[in-house]
Amino acid sequence: MSAPRVAVIGTGRVGLPLALAFIEAGAEVIGVDIDPRVRRIINEERRMPFHEPGFEDAAASGKLRIVERVADAGDVDVFVITVGTPLLHHIETDLSAVTRVIAELSPSLRAGHCVIMRSTTAPRTTRYVRTLLERHSGLGVGTDLALACCPERIVEGKAHEELRSLPQVIGTEDPLSRDAAARLFGLLGVELLHCDYITAELVKLANNVSRYAFFATANVLAMIALDYDAEPHEVLRLGNYRYPRPIGARPGLTAGTCLRKDFGMLSEAYWSSDILIDSWRINESMPKFLVDAAKRRWGPLAGERALVLGYSFKRDTDDVRDSLSAKLLRYLQRECPARLAVHDPWVSASRLEPLHELRFETDLLEALDASSVAFIATNHTVYEEQREAILARVAAGSLRVVDLWNCLGTGHTLIAKDGLR
Template structure:
């Protein structure tokens, strides 16, 4: 079997390696020459794929910036970005560009699967018409089409591509059956739904569920702070209930490629159906405001020590959107650092996974250097392998936005 994977980021590269390990010949395509060079050199840039694994499938996986080799694939899987515009609306530019170029090289009999998270109707109303228009091939007579949402949680080892059920929605039952056969080679379980729209909405539901619950606990954290109650103690106590409750943690805001983005795809689409998804939009608004609240929390904590933000040496621990990964997409740390800089803080950061933040002209400094002389240490992302409790004990002021110090009562520790 020859499988094409288009887009070699956190979703596409693990998928390409998995198919190669299963014995398929994989054509891996990305428009970024640096990624292609890294793959050819056997140097992985994704935490979920070790360089050892990548090098082991060198004979099965061909990386290229050209779409032409996809003409020979039996199946092509699209894993391209679907970000938001500056106005927080869906930006399908990367997907449209990929479909346009793919349409020029597809051949009859191929299976085309979209994995990129998007709003319901994208596969049927955008992907299919564009492929048909450009290639002259008919769907489903000449091409099979399906949508199968990615379920990648970067850095996670208990649930991976292999043991996470794969949802599939084919344009027809034949398309769905063919997609299930494809993914059965790398996934232990497949779950077929009735249509691409159902599969597209499934992905959005999964992430909106988390977004709404995180927003609720973020709002409660702000209220609990004003009431003088430790929200972390409350969450831990509520989590002892064996039924009817699922714990979520407050934080400085949501990051990554899904949670901060997916709700806006659905709310945008809902307006076409004369509906305002107010509950979902409110959750998004609350989560978007958390970096601002965290800056205010830092400001108040410094004020209690008779120090202003302007001129204070502030060290940020962790700038990735979650622990154990190097991904800074939509990371709340970026907004927090920008706000602190605008207020005149002298900033340093330490992150063993993120060497530099080019957009902020900052580079990670070694931990001892980062902590030396800091007026405040702000924990934004708790990476493994760092003794945050020890840092908190020694810091002049430790602002904990992740709850790692829960249960510790000390005058120099301030929790979200």
């Protein structure tokens, strides 16, 4: 049987690696994206528009073409929906991109087509998508059309490896859909885990939300320790030392587009998720807590030259969506306006949220020399590698560092010359 012809609708951080992985697996793939930038970079420049290692050759091969509209995708067998599903300011998923795609897609649908929901959504969304598809197309899911919820569970930066290794959850409610989705993901050679729509939706959210709560536990324990003037990393070190039931998570700034919003999707669907709301509050309060902790230990920051190290939401990525660094910078600006800088080796100045008089530093050592206090917001590898250079400035008394991640390995959160505190 020949490989299915696939249209991937929404070629962003999730859709583009998936489209290229299907191409590498031998499928014929077309991308659909309304963003002219992504179309130009793939169609004309033939390179990745963001950092996702392993796909450079596939992007350069020219085998993927991205069109603007679903109607231009031509003759395909499978439509994979990978558009964004952000959270609105209310606790509610913004499904507008998904419903728009369904409306655009429906006139092209015919018997034998398969639609895959890959975007992360709240429980019961796939049922809703089924209703929309049937209403708009006049076709029946399970009789004419296949529909499956196959959530994406990769971590950014490891898509190439994980698309070929993570078991694929396949939520379907009829044999036609089950077989069609299995045929598609069978191309990637991964284990297939079959279940119904709701289970597939919940697996995705449970994977992310449990991590969010896991980090919140580490963060609240860190805040409690610092409030007692104890060292969170020493608590962790001793608590884990030759103890068979270790404290797993380390504290840090916890956000990013997926973890924060996926908690919202579960909360949207289930009213009594207090522990999730608390996790959100804990993780979101870390930037202000760190500024206050520095003030408590070292006094007012008004005369300081503050530097935030790391702007992307996690280690060694260029993705800035929902990063807590921007929030940290906003709090710091209240303390030391006009003396604020940020450095991130992965991010360009154009990606920064505009903040009055914020300087973007490209040279780390010069930035450290120009600063009196640094907050390590993202635990990028480069900051670990520059440990000695950073600590030399601390030892010389010219710099103090807030290192919630223990990125520098000192075991201290607030690092200054006097006793490394």
